[in-house]
Amino acid sequence: LHKEYRRQRQMCIRDRSMTAFLFSIIALCTLSFNWSNFKKIYDIDEINIYGTNFFDQSMIEEKSDVLKSYNIFDTELGNYKNEMLKFDHIIDCKISRKFPSTIDITIYEREPIALISSDELIILDSEGVCLPVEYCDLSLPILSNFKSNPELYPKGSTTASTNVLSSINLMKFTKDNHSIIYDNISEFVFNEDSEYEIILKNGRTRIFLGSQNLQLKIKYLESFQEALKEEKNITDYRYIDLRFNNQVIVKEA
Numbered sequence: 001l002h003k004e005y006r007r008q009r010q011m012c013i014r015d016r017s018m019t020a021f022l023f024s025i026i027a028l029c030t031l032s033f034n035w036s037n038f039k040k041i042y043d044i045d046e047i048n049i050y051g052t053n054f055f056d057q058s059m060i061e062e063k064s065d066v067l068k069s070y071n072i073f074d075t076e077l078g079n080y081k082n083e084m085l086k087f088d089h090i091i092d093c094k095i096s097r098k099f100p101s102t103i104d105i106t107i108y109e110r111e112p113i114a115l116i117s118s119d120e121l122i123i124l125d126s127e128g129v130c131l132p133v134e135y136c137d138l139s140l141p142i143l144s145n146f147k148s149n150p151e152l153y154p155k156g157s158t159t160a161s162t163n164v165l166s167s168i169n170l171m172k173f174t175k176d177n178h179s180i181i182y183d184n185i186s187e188f189v190f191n192e193d194s195e196y197e198i199i200l201k202n203g204r205t206r207i208f209l210g211s212q213n214l215q216l217k218i219k220y221l222e223s224f225q226e227a228l229k230e231e232k233n234i235t236d237y238r239y240i241d242l243r244f245n246n247q248v249i250v251k252e253a
Contacts (some may be wrong), residue, residue, distance in 0.1 A: 042072045051107035056135040088156040116143040119150045126172045128158045128165045141185040202235045210243035217242045
């Protein structure tokens with residue numbers, strides 16, 4: 001009897017062990033399945049891009065598509081920022097996580113101010129940094145008759161031309177303080193007498209600024225426009241000469 005009892009007890013223990021083992025396998029499979037579903041919750045499925053005010057964001061969207069293979073906790077997101085900063089027109093890039101599966105990308109762009117033609121057309125930003133034109137279709141003033149040596153306009157870097165830098169500073173000042181005039185500028189010309197001229201978008205009005213006190217001349221130009229009120233516009237003149245102190249000389253078109 002004692003032997004029979006021991007045998008039955010061993011069989012009982014074996015059955016319990018087998019049951020526990022099977023239960024463990026089932027529990028492990030269930031947990032694995034649930035973990036898999038849990039991780040999918042954090043797979044990136046929405047990407048929002050903000051801050052693209054001047055340049056086409058299609059190239060950023062193309063770069064961003066790869067993020068949809070990432071998990072929101074993935075440390076590789078830091079590498080994506082470095083990829084964005086390879087674009088010359090991007091100053092900085094901020095990546096924010098919105099749980100469970102959204103990424104917000106904020107782009108800080110350079111501000112295009114003017115165009116210049118070297119061996120190719122180049123955008124100059126507010127700091128004189130040379131940028132490619134491929135992804136920007138803004139209507140910008142053109143700097144004309146400046147030196148066009150390619151080495152003066154290294155892509156992604158500040159122009160080496162001090163004359164161009166001074167002109168960009170004036171264009172930036174005009175845009176920030178006298179936007180109506182800036183929006184009417186077709187060309188900003190450095191002429192044969194080493195003086196500056198503006199050609200308006202109507203194609204016929206020229207504004208002679210001279211070579212000194214250029215910001216002040218821009219202020220005079222806007223004051224002259226305001227004095228005309230609704231009777232006329234600066235585009236009604238063939239030229240407006242601001243080269244002489246305390247004088248505005250005009251010729252009607």
